[in-house]
Amino acid sequence: MSRSSTSARRAPFLLAAAALAVVGLVCLPLVYLVVRVVDGGAGAWSVLGRGRILELVGNTVLLTGLVTGAALVLGVPLAWLVVRTDLPARRFWAVAAALPLVIPSYVAALALLAAFGPRGFLQQVLEEPFGVERVPEIYGLPGAVLALTISTYPYVYLLAAAALRDLDPALEEASRSLGRSRAETFRRVTLPVLRPSLGAGALLVALYTLSDFGAVSLMQYSSLTRAIFVQYRSLFDRTPAAALSLVLVLLTAIVLVLEHYARGRVRYHRRSPGTVRPPQRLRLGRWRWPAFALCAAVVGFALALPLAVIGYWLERAVSLERGLGDVWGPALNSILASSLAAGAAVAAALPVAILAVRYRAGWTRALERLSYSSNALPGIVIALSLVFFAANYASFAYQTLALLVFAYVVRFLPQAVAASHSALLRVDPRVEEAARGLGKSPRRAFATVTAPLVAPGLLAGAALVFLSTMKELPATLLLAPIGFETLATEVWTATTVAAYSRAALPALLLVLFSAPFVYLLTVRRGPEVDAPG
Amino acid sequence: MTPTMIRLERVSKRFGAVLAVDEASLEIGRGEFVALLGPSGCGKTTLLRLIAGFEAPDAGTVRLGEDLVAGGAWVPPERRHVGMVFQDYALFPHLTVARNVGYGLPRSGRAVRVAEALDLVGLSRLGDRYPHELSGGQQQRVALARALAPEPAVVLLDEPWSNIDPVLRSSMREELASILRATGVTVLLVTHEQEEAFSLADRVALMRDGAVVQTGAPEEIYYGPATRWAAEFVGAANVLPGRLSEGLVETLVGRFPAPNGDEPGDVEVLVRPELLELAVDPEGEGEVVCREFRGHDVFYRVRLGDGTTVCSQRPSNESIPLGARVALRPHAGRVALFH
Numbered sequence: 103m104s105r106s107s108t109s110a111r112r113a114p115f116l117l118a119a120a121a122l123a124v125v126g127l128v129c130l131p132l133v134y135l136v137v138r139v140v141d142g143g144a145g146a147w148s149v150l151g152r153g154r155i156l157e158l159v160g161n162t163v164l165l166t167g168l169v170t171g172a173a174l175v176l177g178v179p180l181a182w183l184v185v186r187t188d189l190p191a192r193r194f195w196a197v198a199a200a201l202p203l204v205i206p207s208y209v210a211a212l213a214l215l216a217a218f219g220p221r222g223f224l225q226q227v228l229e230e231p232f233g234v235e236r237v238p239e240i241y242g243l244p245g246a247v248l249a250l251t252i253s254t255y256p257y258v259y260l261l262a263a264a265a266l267r268d269l270d271p272a273l274e275e276a277s278r279s280l281g282r283s284r285a286e287t288f289r290r291v292t293l294p295v296l297r298p299s300l301g302a303g304a305l306l307v308a309l310y311t312l313s314d315f316g317a318v319s320l321m322q323y324s325s326l327t328r329a330i331f332v333q334y335r336s337l338f339d340r341t342p343a344a345a346l347s348l349v350l351v352l353l354t355a356i357v358l359v360l361e362h363y364a365r366g367r368v369r370y371h372r373r374s375p376g377t378v379r380p381p382q383r384l385r386l387g388r389w390r391w392p393a394f395a396l397c398a399a400v401v402g403f404a405l406a407l408p409l410a411v412i413g414y415w416l417e418r419a420v421s422l423e424r425g426l427g428d429v430w431g432p433a434l435n436s437i438l439a440s441s442l443a444a445g446a447a448v449a450a451a452l453p454v455a456i457l458a459v460r461y462r463a464g465w466t467r468a469l470e471r472l473s474y475s476s477n478a479l480p481g482i483v484i485a486l487s488l489v490f491f492a493a494n495y496a497s498f499a500y501q502t503l504a505l506l507v508f509a510y511v512v513r514f515l516p517q518a519v520a521a522s523h524s525a526l527l528r529v530d531p532r533v534e535e536a537a538r539g540l541g542k543s544p545r546r547a548f549a550t551v552t553a554p555l556v557a558p559g560l561l562a563g564a565a566l567v568f569l570s571t572m573k574e575l576p577a578t579l580l581l582a583p584i585g586f587e588t589l590a591t592e593v594w595t596a597t598t599v600a601a602y603s604r605a606a607l608p609a610l611l612l613v614l615f616s617a618p619f620v621y622l623l624t625v626r627r628g629p630e631v632d633a634p635g
Numbered sequence: 636m637t638p639t640m641i642r643l644e645r646v647s648k649r650f651g652a653v654l655a656v657d658e659a660s661l662e663i664g665r666g667e668f669v670a671l672l673g674p675s676g677c678g679k680t681t682l683l684r685l686i687a688g689f690e691a692p693d694a695g696t697v698r699l700g701e702d703l704v705a706g707g708a709w710v711p712p713e714r715r716h717v718g719m720v721f722q723d724y725a726l727f728p729h730l731t732v733a734r735n736v737g738y739g740l741p742r743s744g745r746a747v748r749v750a751e752a753l754d755l756v757g758l759s760r761l762g763d764r765y766p767h768e769l770s771g772g773q774q775q776r777v778a779l780a781r782a783l784a785p786e787p788a789v790v791l792l793d794e795p796w797s798n799i800d801p802v803l804r805s806s807m808r809e810e811l812a813s814i815l816r817a818t819g820v821t822v823l824l825v826t827h828e829q830e831e832a833f834s835l836a837d838r839v840a841l842m843r844d845g846a847v848v849q850t851g852a853p854e855e856i857y858y859g860p861a862t863r864w865a866a867e868f869v870g871a872a873n874v875l876p877g878r879l880s881e882g883l884v885e886t887l888v889g890r891f892p893a894p895n896g897d898e899p900g901d902v903e904v905l906v907r908p909e910l911l912e913l914a915v916d917p918e919g920e921g922e923v924v925c926r927e928f929r930g931h932d933v934f935y936r937v938r939l940g941d942g943t944t945v946c947s948q949r950p951s952n953e954s955i956p957l958g959a960r961v962a963l964r965p966h967a968g969r970v971a972l973f974h
Contacts, residue, residue: 272725275689278712279719280739281785290738294729382689 113461120453125472127450128512131487132351132479138490139348142341159349162325165246165318166311166357172251173307174300176400177258183393185266187384195397196263202404203256204616206573208316209609211249212593213408214240215320216415216602223414245321252404253317254310258303265299271381298365305361312354313480315576316590320597326350327482327576334486334580344490347483354478409613412606419603429592429607436572436588439503443510444568447518448560450511455522460531470523474516482576484512489580501583509577514567521566525559565618572615589615637664639698640789640821641686646695646706647845648681655681657845658695663838665788668815668822669850670832673842674868679825682842683791686823687719688712700788718782718790718820722797724774726766732777733762739785752784756814771799772807779811783818790815792824796831808835829869833857841865858907858969866905866971871934873911873945874973877904884972887939889965893972903973908948910966913937913955919962921945926957937961 183189184196205213217223218240240248273295277287315327322328326346333343386393451473458470476484488509492500499505529552537547575590582591589608596605641663648656656678663669671679684690685697688704688711696706699717704710727735737749753759756776766774775795782790795811796804812835815822826832832839833853840850841860849861860866863874877886879902884893886904888911913923913935924944925936928951935947935955945963955961 270723270725272721272723273727275687275712276719276721276725276727276781277738278689279687279715279717280781281713281716282739283711283713291727295727297729 113457113463113466117453117457117461121457121466121469124450124454124515125469127508128473128476128515130491131484131512132475134491135344135347135351135483135487138341138344138487142344155346155349158324158326158329158346159353161323162312162327162350162353165243165250165323165325166308168243168247169250169254169311170304170307172247173255173258174304176251176255177303178262178296178300180255180259180397180400181262181266183397185263186381187386187393188390189386189397190390190394195401198401198405199259199397200256201401201620202252202408203620204613205253205405205408206316206575206590206612206616207250207253207310207314208320208575208590208594208597209412209612210252210404210408211245211317211320212597212602212605212609213411214245214249215597215600216605217407217411219600221600222602223411241322243323246318246323246325249317249321250311250314252408254307255400255404257306257310258300261299261303261306262296265296266381269295269381274381301361301364305357308357309354309477312350312357313482315480315482316594320594326353327480330482330486331576331579334489340486340490343486347480347486350480351478351483354480358478412610412613415602415606416610419606422603429589429611432587432589432592432608433611435586436590439506439510439578439586439588440568440571442503442507443514443571444564446507447511447514447567448522448564451515451518451522451563452560455519455526459523459526470519473519476512477516479513480576481509481513481574482580484509485577485580488512501581503583503586506578506581506583506586509581510567510571510574513574513577514570517566517570518563521559521563525556525563528559529555569616569618573612637666638700639663640665640667640700641823642696642698643682643686644696644698644706646682646685646692646697648678648685648690649693654845656685656692659842659845659847660695661840661847661850663821663823665821666819668812668824668835668837670824670826670836670839671842671847672826672829672832672839672869675827677842678845679827679842680793683719683793683823683825686789687717687791688715716785716787716789718785718787720775720778720782720790720792720795722793722795724766724778726774726777726781728766730765731762732758732764732766732769735766735777736762736780736784738781748784752780755783755818756780772803775799775807775811779814783820787820789821789823792822794825794827796826833869841868843868859971860905863903863905863973866973871908871946871948873906873908875904875906875943875945877902877972879972884970887941887943888945888963891965891970893970898974900974905971905973906945906965908934908946911945911947912964912966913947913949913961914964915955915959916962917960919960921961921963923955923957923959923961926955937963939963 180195180199184192184199189195202210215222218238219225222240269292273291274287277291278284282290313327315331318325318328319331326349330343330346330350333346334340454470454473457466488505489500492505533555534547534551537551538544542550572588573590575594578588578591579594582588587595589612592608593605593612596602596608639662641661643659643661645658645660646656647654647658659678659682661671661682671682673679681690685692685705686699691709692705694706697704699710699715702710704715727738730738733749733753736752737745740748749762750759753762756779758773758776758780761769761773761777766777769777778795779790796808799807808831824832824835833856836853838850839853839856840847841856842848843864849856849865851859856865857869860869866872866874873888875886875888877884877891878900879885879893880899882893884891884902884904886906888906891904891906909932913921921937921939923935924938927934931951932948933951933954935949936944937947938944947963949955
C-alpha cells in the first residue's frame, strides 16, 4: 500500500509547527502595531491633527502617483523601442536600460544632491568662473521624484519588454486585417494586452515608492515614511509614529486591492504551443537617431550620471586627502548582517514552501500567502513595531544584532519563500519515488536527488535576500546596535551632512554589490520563466 | 469562368537566406473555395500573408479583384478587406466575444451585424464571454465570425484545425465549410493535410519549394498528379516502370490505356493502391509479404517475381492471409505517366 497522492498526504507535525511559527512571527509586527495604536486611543491621532495627517497622505499619494507615472512614461517606450523597432544598438540598450536597478534610491538621491544640490558638482563648476552660488532647488518633490524614478523605471521596462516579446504578433495582424491602422492597433490591441504587465510593473513601482525612506528623507520631502521617522526621533510619545505607520500600511493595502480589481476577469496569458512567429520590427526611418538619443538620455541620466558623480567625489576625496572614512568596518558589518539574514530567511522560508508545494491543501496555501503579507509592510513600519515591542516586552533584545536580523527576515521573507517555492517545484516527486524504487531510503533519496536539485534555487533566494539586506536602510537605522554602521547607514549619514566625498566609496560598494542582484532579476529569470513546466 | 478575385503573378519573397516564395502564381475565382496544399516549410503560409498584406513581396504582383495591392503599388492590410482566420485564432484576450466580432465594424449598425455574425456561427448566447472561457472549437467559430462580420470578399484560413483534437476535427471541418459556403465568400485555405484539402476545396493548389506546382480539382490532383513528387505527396502511390506504345502502357502489373498524345518510350506509371485488386491464386505472380488491417480497409504489400513490391488497398470484407500467392488485377481506371 503506497501513499501515491502527494496532495492527500498529511503534513508532518514538526513541519507544520515550524511553518506556523514562522508565519506567526512574521505577522507579529503588524499585529503589534494595531494593538499599540488601539491602546494609544484617540490621543495618538489628536497629537498629529487631522490636517497634518491628510497633508502627509496627500504628499505620499502625489509622490507615488508621479513616480509611477514617470516610470510608465519612461519604461514603456524604452521597451517598445528595444523589442519592436530597428533601434540602433538595440541589444546594448536592452541590457543598459535595466541597469539603473543597481542604484538604490538613496544612492540615486545622493548622486542627484552631489551633482545638483548646494555645494554639489554643478555649483562648484559654475562658482569659480561665474560666481554662481545658488543652483535651482533640488530638495523636495522634484528631487524625490527624480531619484525614485531612476531606481524604479527598470521594473516597468523589464516587465513591458517581456510582455512585448511574448505578445502574439497575430493579434496585431488580426486587427490590421479587420481594417484598423497601425496606430489604432497599438491603442486598441497592443496596449490593452500589455495592461496586466504594466499594472504589475506599476504596482512594484508604487510599493517601492510607498515604502521608500532613503530618497524622500535625503530630499527632505514630507511623505509618510519620513514623517514616521521624524516623529519617532523627536517625541517621547511614540504612539503617533505608530498611528502614521498604520496609515501607511492602509495606503499600501489600498494600492494592492486597486491593482487586484483593475486586473478583473480578463486573463491574458495564452502562449500557444509551438513557435510563435517573431514580431516584425518597425522601421524607424528618420526617427532612428532621435530614438537612439532618447535611450542615451534616459540611461545616461539614470546610470551614467550617478556613477560619474560618485566617481567625481571619490576622486576628490582621494586627491584632496579628505579621508574616505572607515569603509571596511561598515562593509564587514553589512556582509555579516546580510549573511545572517539570508541564511535565516531561507531557513524560515523552507518549511512554509515545502508545506505549500508538497502538501497542497487550502490551509497550507493560505499560510504561504500570509507569509507574503510583509510585502505590504514598509521597512520602517516593521522596524518601528519591533522597537516598540522590544522596548516594552523584550528589552534584552533591544538594539541587538538578533533583532535587526529578525527585522530583515520579516521584511524579505517573501523573496525567500518565492525562491524556495520555485526551487521545490523543479523537483518532480516522481523523481524521488524513482530513487526510492531503486532502493534508496527516504533520507538517501533526499540527499542524493532532492537536495542537489533544490540547492541552486535556494542559493539564488539567499543571494536575493543578501543583496536586498545590503541595501536596506530604515530598519537598519532604527534597529542597529549602537555603533553598528553599515554601508547603507554610512551613505545616509554622510549625505545628510553633504559630506559627499565620504559617501562616495560606500555608495560605490553598494552599487557593485547590487550588480549580481540585477543579474538574478533579469538574466537568470528569463530562461526560468520560459522553461517548459 | 467567374471573374478573378485573387491573382498572384510570379510573386517572390525572401527572408534572409531563405527564398520562402519563389515566383509563385495563382488565380482564384470569385466565390471559389481553394486549398493551398503543401508540406510544412513550402511557403504556403507566407503566400497567404502576402495576400493579406502582412508581408510585402520582393518581386511579382498581388491583385485583389481589379485592384493592384502589392508590387508597384502598396495597399496596407487594413484597406484590403481580407478576412483572416489565424492558426491560433488570435482572439483579442481583453475583449468579450461580441466585442471581438464587432472590432472591425463601423459604429453604426455594429450591434445588429455582431448578432448576425454570432448567429451564423451558432454562438449567439456566448457574446459576453471572454475568449479564455471558451473551448477551442468555440474560439475558432468566434475567429470566423470576426473575420466574416465586415463582409470581406475574401477569407484566408491558416491551418485552422491544427490545434483541434483529431477526434473532433472532421465534424468541425464540415461545420466550418458549410458556414463559409453559405456566405458565398471566396476562401483560400492553407493546409498540409491532403485529406483536409480534398474534402473541402473546389480546387487544390499544390505548393512545393515556394512555387505553386499544380492546380486542379481534388480528383485531378489525386489521379493526375503532374510529377512523381505530387503523386506521392497526396496519397499512397505505386510508381512502376512501364513502356508506352500505341496508346497503351505496359507494366509489371498489367496494361493500361495511356492518355492521348504521349510520346512512345520508357515511362513511370502511377497506380493508386485501391486500383490494384488482388485475387488468391496459387499460380499468381505475387506473394503477400505484409498485411495491415485498418478497419475499413486492409493494406497489403505484395512482392512480385522480380523482387518489386507494390501496395494494394482493399475493402476489409475480402481478407487475404499473409503469405498467400495472389494474382494482380489492375482496375481499368485513370493512370498518370511521368517521363
